[in-house]
Amino acid sequence: MHLYQQFTDQQLVHLFKDGNAEAMECLVLRHKDKxxxxxxxxxxxxxxxxxxxxxxxxxxxxxxxxxxYTEEGKFLPWAMRIAHNLCVDHFRRVKRAPTIKTSDNHDIFEVINFSNDNAEERIMKNQSYDRIRRMLDLLPEEQREVIILRHYADLSFKEIATLTNCSINTALGRMRYGLINMRKMMTEKQIAL
Known part of the structure; x- marks a missing residue:
């Protein structure tokens, strides 16, 4: 497996096409967190x-x-588009808007490696992440989606625009207003991260 870590996504896709299952495993491990x-x-x-x-x-x-699979773009944006479409399809099937849960039972940051942090730093990070997650939950869906795709999935605004069927300027505007709204929440509710 360590041998494949130096390969690009495209090389791993070609290896997988040729029957190498470890290449797909490496791709999954590389991008699963995002x-x-x-x-x-x-x-x-x-x-x-x-x-x-x-x-x-x-x-x-x-x-x-x-x-x-066509190699027009990068593997991650292509996989992210599939994931996004599956989410949209799910909500269409159940014909409801996404429910907002702020329960502490589900920690989205389990995927982050805290091995170098002491217990106090982990607690502080978890509290900050929880505050950010709650603020994200309060944003309009379009703003929340752009912030998630930009900051958590590391997509470019061009990729976000394609994924969400809007112009780049619209994606940029949604990001700007989302961040402005989060800053307002921090000021109004005196939230420190």
């Missing part, structure tokens, strides 16, 4: 996020195996 966290922040349910994450990689595998 993809899972983005899905979770959109659906607000740990178990549903896990299911959609698995469905996303099944679609990725099926698409690559059937030679329908």
């Amino acid at each position: 993809l899972y966290t983005s899905i979770f922040l959109l659906v607000k349910d740990k178990y549903l996020a896990e299911d959609l994450f698995q469905d996303m990689f099944i679609k990725v595998i099926d698409t690559i195996r059937s030679n329908r």
